[in-house]
Amino acid sequence: MNPSFSEKNETADIGEFGLLRKDFPTINQEINEHPLVYLDSAASSQMPQQVIDEISRYQSQDHSNVHRGIHTLSHRATEVYETSRQNICEFINAKNTNEIIFTSGTTDSINLVAHSYCKPKLDPSKKILISHLEHHSNIVPWQLICEQTGASLIVAPIDNNGQIITEQLIGMIDSNVVLVAISHISNALGSVTSLNKIIDAAHQHEVPVLVDGAQAVSHMKIDIQALNADFYAFSGHKMLGPTGIGILYGKEHLLEDMPPYQGGGDMILEVKFTGTVYNDLPYKFEAGTPNISGAAGLGAAIDYLNQAGMHNIEVHENILLNKMITDLQTIDGVELIGRAENQVAVQSFTIKDIHSHDIGTILDHQGIAIRTGHHCAMPVMEFFGLPGTARASLSIYNNEEDVDRFIKGLDKVIEIFA
Amino acid sequence: MNPSFSEKNETADIGEFGLLRKDFPTINQEINEHPLVYLDSAASSQMPQQVIDEISRYQSQDHSNVHRGIHTLSHRATEVYETSRQNICEFINAKNTNEIIFTSGTTDSINLVAHSYCKPKLDPSKKILISHLEHHSNIVPWQLICEQTGASLIVAPIDNNGQIITEQLIGMIDSNVVLVAISHISNALGSVTSLNKIIDAAHQHEVPVLVDGAQAVSHMKIDIQALNADFYAFSGHKMLGPTGIGILYGKEHLLEDMPPYQGGGDMILEVKFTGTVYNDLPYKFEAGTPNISGAAGLGAAIDYLNQAGMHNIEVHENILLNKMITDLQTIDGVELIGRAENQVAVQSFTIKDIHSHDIGTILDHQGIAIRTGHHCAMPVMEFFGLPGTARASLSIYNNEEDVDRFIKGLDKVIEIFA
């Protein structure tokens, strides 16, 4: 389970960090006859061999259904599943495992809160407050329940640098706001939200805050108790783990009071046609057979991140992001979209008169993977009056050479359209 | 992707089928110092190496996010995901892939239908019809939406053999029934439902039928068009595939008319704060990043089942079930629970004066894994006046020796309590 570099080091050392890269088989391949440069981790990160192996190991040695069996494999599967929960609990410093709900991903986590926490509280006098910076997964669930109940979805504005205007957002909070739902880091622009101020202000009005942490967990240390968010949602596949697994963190007293979301096995203590007794936390929200191998993989991903050290990762990625921004600015016709004061692991940009899609294809042809288009954040694109952007995003396994290859690749793009 | 036996054979040959067993690494291990006898496939089946390898392969070579990227890995991941959908479509003979929705499992599939199809149609005059034989996953979602809307959940009775009393169920169908929701095969007893009669009768009243197929898909050939079910729900982990992935089949015209369930990325064409345009089928129901590696694994599991041949599997398991039933009846104090005319792959039983939990422990100690307790079907247990049963269930990899070891294991149980 050890990343392939020698030991936990408090100051990041890019040289040593570079060794991590060989843990990632997907990264170490040729694409279109070039060694891959993967700059699309904001869409989905790659898994280290340790995670892939742990999933195979679980599936070939320990698999069975959880919670419901007394035979050895069922016991082992339950251990794997609950150990992963414990791991996640410690990783974000939650108070206890009752606060850690396994879901299928960030989207599922947010929908759970929308239906179980918010919807019963909504009527036409009530509001849900989001920002203009959100991913569709933190917009559409609120639109759906607002439509169903007549409540209003209100949207805090962003500035030209692509940052939430914190004061304006805070000014929109009043006691008719049922929930503030905002991203920790924008997936389209990398902007970091000023969560402390917003959460404090919301709590002064006794309004809880859901944080969409999909883009944050693999890039910075999350201390959920210090942050004091009421709900925090994230996905395994954006933090070196597998797809199909995610987490909803919720404060225990809030989760306690919420009705179940989905019905099924495991979330009940007793089923009778005259009435059903729901299970305790966290099981009340985990209906049906869970994604056990996904939990195993997510647990292994967290072990990996812990070994690498979240502080080291932050420093490493920050150095690369700064280099990337500096280098991008040397290219004629490149415009950076999103210049937040506090920006993490992501840079969006356009090139004059060249559509982002064409940029993507020409880079891909050189083995360089970036994302192009609206990044599931159409309102952000609309704000900037763009059909889409090109976006390069970083993770633990990227290195300076990746940035150099990327910048050189852009030269070819411009050459073709010259 | 070939199972390890020579070729597709029309008549099952237990000898040759026995060779399949070596494809399953979980099965080929010692538990409590005995070679494992796994008789808990109804809770979760084991994966052949081919499935485990395909998941690893996908994760180490092709992983990226689907649908949203133009670079090579994103294209490959989308191919893997959509090829799996095509595979599933053919496996159950659906009309086209618009009818195949990826979910996280049977429970999720049923909840989707409950919320998107049924709930908008419910009021206190309306009813949902289930049977007394259902798994909690096909009870609790209906209880939840009936509570929320004032509709009634009505329950068709079962007989002493553990079979739905088809005529009585049919007699309960009228035009106020919004949906009939029944299992294809009972997980607690193995009873096969007379779906043809029930579906015909329901359709005469223009009532659609949801079939919980969790226990059926890996044991018999499903031809969904011949069956004419309106919805059909199943789970990857009960058909040699991984956890965290499942399917909702729905007739296209029904799915077309249903509002989305969860909101998020991928299920929309366009998001504006003034209104959102939903994506076409099947994407309308697939919010967020899907379980891509799970889909890869499920696709490989279907390849495996196809290679083995569903007919062969049926014959093989039937021979073993008959042997098991015959042998169980030779043991003093054993009572078979559930003696349906048409029974598949599962036998529940009790032993006089010995609690099922103790049976389970003593068998586990001999390396024999069975399930004990209520099997997430408490109403069935209540019907038989039992706190639980012991349940042995079969799959493709079981053989006669497994049944022999199991029967011998029960002798020891009786010896200890003598």
Add this chain to the structure above:
Amino acid sequence: MKRDNSENKSLKELYRQLIIHHAKNPLNFGKLSNNPIRAEGINPLCGDKIRIYLNINEADTIEGLTFEGTGCAISIASASLMTTTLRNMKKYQANQYALNLISNLNEPKSQEAGQLMMDSQEINALEGVKDFPSRIKCATLSWQTFISALNNKKITTTEK
């Protein structure tokens, strides 16, 4: 076959004669009159269900303690042993005893031969579950339910 000995040994530890005996003939099985305190314990793993009835007198002594329910040999025997052990204890003593037992059963087996888990020979018969992690909850269910009853919690589950 060669394994039969060690295997039988730990199975025999689990299903000691005393346990089988209590399971087949549980003591203090039934309801209490006099409007007792009640609590229900559920082990969703296997559907075991235990109801505890409890009377505490003015001197804070457990005067009456019975149970009802269905369960495996371990949970029934454990409940039977619980009623005989805790009856006549002071409330705080009984609470402490139950907590100790639960925590002891969740600890690994003592390596030192002859060292007793609790001071009662009978109660120590429960120690056999330590080789059977999935059965520890069966042994602790009634004790946990007892603690819940003291704390006026109506339903307890071992599912954690």
Add this chain to the structure above:
Amino acid sequence: MKRDNSENKSLKELYRQLIIHHAKNPLNFGKLSNNPIRAEGINPLCGDKIRIYLNINEADTIEGLTFEGTGCAISIASASLMTTTLRNMKKYQANQYALNLISNLNEPKSQEAGQLMMDSQEINALEGVKDFPSRIKCATLSWQTFISALNNKKITTTEK
């Protein structure tokens, strides 16, 4: 470096001068007056959006055909080529032509050198997408939207 040749070749096939030219200077870009038939095509992959305006006269001939929207070089060039190609065709001819083109673009590249995909040299400039599976949708978007317009479907998506 050794790879630069083959690599440039297929990229140059995709971005032929004709394509770049049409992308930079699209023909028939704009609205139609006279209450035309409209349809919108979306490629959710990249957010490309094309609106088609279409007039059909009494003789069932495509009289007017323009487009608007944003998109990559391939989708804009393809739309531009579509408008010039289909204008003045009979409705059924145009429909058939569009269907053919879409199906041809989705087929593997012909092995025989010199064999033409369609009979128009210009249209065959689109063939370069065949080496770029993820870009085929860009090339077919406007044609699909055209078919939708003929069939009175208002919104089309390539997401399949």
